[in-house]
Amino acid sequence: MKKDSALSQSYQDADYPIIGHGPRSMQVLLDAFKQADGSQFSDMYGKGEIIEAFEAKMAKLLGKEAAVFFPSGTMAQQIALRIWCDRRGYRTAAYHPLCHLEIHEERGLHELHGIRSILLGGEDRLITLEDIQAVGEPIGCLLLELPQREIGGQLPAYEELEAISAWCREQGIPIHLDGARLFEIVPYYGRSEAEISSLFDSVYVSFYKGIGGIAGAILAGDADLAQQSKVWKRRHGGDLISLYPYIVSSEHYLDKRLPLMESYLDGARDLSSRFNRCSRMRTVPEQPVSNMFHLHLDLPVERASALLEQTAKDTGVGFLPYLKETSPDSCAGEIHIGDRYARIPAEKLDQAFKRLEELAGQA
Incomplete structure (x- = not known):
């Protein structure tokens, strides 16, 4: 820019x-904490009522078995793709040429996890089922971003998403949703967060974009993915002694702005x-x-x-x-x-x- x-x-x-x-400004934090219970204990290294209750709330909202709170989406998504590639046994992740992992993360997925990217489709359009079917090598994980920010926030037809999900599941390819702006597309699709997320094996959502919190992200999926992601969060240095300022602001603005x-x-x-x-x-x-x-x-x-x-x-x-x-x-x-x-x-x-x-x- x-x-x-x-x-x-x-x-x-x-x-x-x-x-x-x-x-x-600092007012974002001050507003979020106006109704906070000052006697409530903070989380410590990923444990405690404040973080566990919010993770359970988000798992329910997204229709997944479990959810894990992360300080950043960059960390959450790299970890999700690492887990899926390990499970699948292939060190490749397929996604759009203008995916956040490709253009904003200094090759973190490759340098930290040894995962090579397969770029699908063109920079000026959405990924199609035909793009995925045309890949001539095994895919460890497919990532779809909804909406596709770098081309104006475009979305595929819901029927196209269903077709992609069905085909990938037939092939045994896990699908991860970069849902940084998932909440913002619910009105257009006319389906709940859980319905949209059901087409994916894991989903990441952000709390500072459309929600307007300080920072923070959720990674949701099956219970095993959640447990493994906690281990990787510790390895990445994301298990801060306390994350409650991010959690409190995330929940406050989620409740305020989701409607x-x-x-x-x-x-x-x-x-x-x-x-x-x-x-x-x-x-x-x-x-x-x-x-x-x-x-x-x-x-x-x-x-x-x-x-x-x-x-x-x-x-x-x-x-x-x-x-x-x-x-x-x-x-x-x-x-x-x-x-x-x-x-x-x-x-x-x-x-x-x-x-x-x-x-x-x-x-």
């Missing part, structure tokens, strides 16, 4: 920044429709399937940044803090909707888009 300091500053200074729930996911989807669709009516702008997907989408601008990144910066200064509405160059004449940015969007007065939003269209027409 190209970090434009002027654009970023104008976004920070805006009265109505659009993205997410709010600033990641709001449909409203976030509605907000994303409203916002995307406004952008798609603007000159030189389009969204991917055109109609969002979760609370996130990518905004593409047919302008050089410097001109697009200046346009958004000026809109923020003139109207107080900040659309994006940064843009990524996609070609010399185009750029893009990621938008995800949370609590902030509903707080923006309708007249301010109308004013911002009117100004945005005026400036885009002059660009």
Whole structure:
């Protein structure tokens, strides 16, 4: 991502920044602990009521035998794939070319676990059943990310997921769900977290993305996977003496925001429709399937940044803090909707888009 300091500053200074729930300040922690019982004992090295009760709650929500709380999703997912590859006896993991493990983790899966990646499909589209069937070597584990963040948060049809799950189970290939944003896709699919997770052998969810907690993740699956993952968590140094600040904030914001996911989807669709009516702008997907989408601008990144910066200064509405160059004449940015969007007065939003269209027409 190209970090434009002027654009970023104008976004920070805006009265109505659009993205997410709010600033990641100490208030996130303070709000989470307002109702906490100060006499409750903390967890210690993965044991204790506070962590075990939350793990049981998440196992039930995801429809799995057991769940384990991790400080990070990076740790949880590498461990899940290691366990599945060990069980299967193959040191290969198949996933999308823009999977988090491939582009954001410094080759951790390979360097720490000796697992080689098999990249499926193209960078600009979703993985299909045909992509998986065409792999000409044994697969230790298949990872699917729902939604696929790096291509705008796209999702396959649910029937395609069912077909992939059925075929992999026939072949004995375990499937892991990168469900960092699982909660955000429930409204679109119209199925519960447990129903979606039933298509997968293990699932990871994040508590700081759409949920807005401090940090933390859950890895859920069968009881044996959970037990093995605890051993690997210790080996990775993830068994901190106490994880309760993450657990308390995770549960607080999960309970608060899980009922709001449909409203976030509605907000994303409203916002995307406004952008798609603007000159030189389009969204991917055109109609969002979760609370996130990518905004593409047919302008050089410097001109697009200046346009958004000026809109923020003139109207107080900040659309994006940064843009990524996609070609010399185009750029893009990621938008995800949370609590902030509903707080923006309708007249301010109308004013911002009117100004945005005026400036885009002059660009």
